[in-house]
Amino acid sequence: MGAMGKAGTRGAEVGAVAVTRPDQILDIAARQFRTKGYAAVSMRDIATEAGMRTPSLYYHFPSKDDLVMAVMDRGITVVRAAVMAALEDLPAEATVAVRLETAMRAHLHALHGASDYTSANVRIFGQLPEALRRANMPERRAYQAIWSRLLAPTCTALPEALPARVALVIGALNATLEWVDPARIALEPLAEQVTSVLLRGVLSEVAA
């Protein structure tokens, strides 16, 4: 971990190891939220795994709400960055189908393994009090905008159906977290399945 700027530099980028204390705590919180759900994780649980007592957490985060919101927002930031990076690696002439499959695979990869933040977000979003859910909506809408642009060419005949289509695709990708028992279905066959079915379903009006 070399020279780091001072303004806005965070220790935990995608795939990097957390270096600041708040980032270590967030990593722990994200992993616990991902596996146990929101209500089942207490400040005490997080503190214990971080090797400290509960009140020490409040030096780093003013409340559990603040802590969970930091996890939630980063969860979307991370998957958005991953999807955008994957898209930018494509040649400019890439077809709609290729761009869609690339985005789907990047999203699935973030969800299943690459980011505890993203999986925590998807897993606990529905468990949060309404105020916290609303606080995460700006991030979510910014991410949905990417999919809106990706899917718009598949929806030219009925443009008003685009929001539903965006919700369907993201929802189907996210649903793999909840309905897939990792012990029974491996990730790669699932990714094949999901991308091929969704692509075929969505591409009917687009030339390959």
Add this chain to the structure above:
Amino acid sequence: MGAMGKAGTRGAEVGAVAVTRPDQILDIAARQFRTKGYAAVSMRDIATEAGMRTPSLYYHFPSKDDLVMAVMDRGITVVRAAVMAALEDLPAEATVAVRLETAMRAHLHALHGASDYTSANVRIFGQLPEALRRANMPERRAYQAIWSRLLAPTCTALPEALPARVALVIGALNATLEWVDPARIALEPLAEQVTSVLLRGVLSEVAA
């Protein structure tokens, strides 16, 4: 409340009004779980809406776990009955595509309005402690078996992909609950969207 058989007669069938006290309580619990989530609903909340004090609930249900499991199991029972009934109303010659669309619409209908039990099940399943989730799995597997049979003809080229396909379809249908803001997307356009995309995606190897 008129004459009731003694063995196994329940007041709350699909679309019927609850007549027994336990069923009234379950109706209330299902609706609260559906809207507020699992941890956010206390025994006191349920008791209050039922017009009683907390301890009185324990006369009807020995614990919160028992109560929530009754809601969970009925949630699957109800949607399974609805889907099977819809399929049985079809002519025997109905195509795979028609049978699939019928099942999808019946599932979406149970989820969005017809049954607080089914929507509560889908909404809170991921919020339950692992033991309770496991307790609901037999019901869920029985329901998945219906979809396994429905989807098997779409999967003849790669039969080992069938479990993933079942998970994908059910997951995509269920995801409409979480990602769809009813204020922004109406149910019928969504149902159109979901059934058409999923059908096209799934039917590539089947003759219409």
Add this chain to the structure above:
DNA sequence: GTCTATAGGGAGATAGAC
């Protein structure tokens, strides 16, 4: 930055009267 001690509240659940 981390600690001990504790406040203050709400949860699930039980005892026992009526």
Add this chain to the structure above:
DNA sequence: GTCTATCTCCCTATAGAC
């Protein structure tokens, strides 16, 4: 069947010493 009263536990969060 429903009540009042209460137990016990665990949660978030604060006060203040070190």
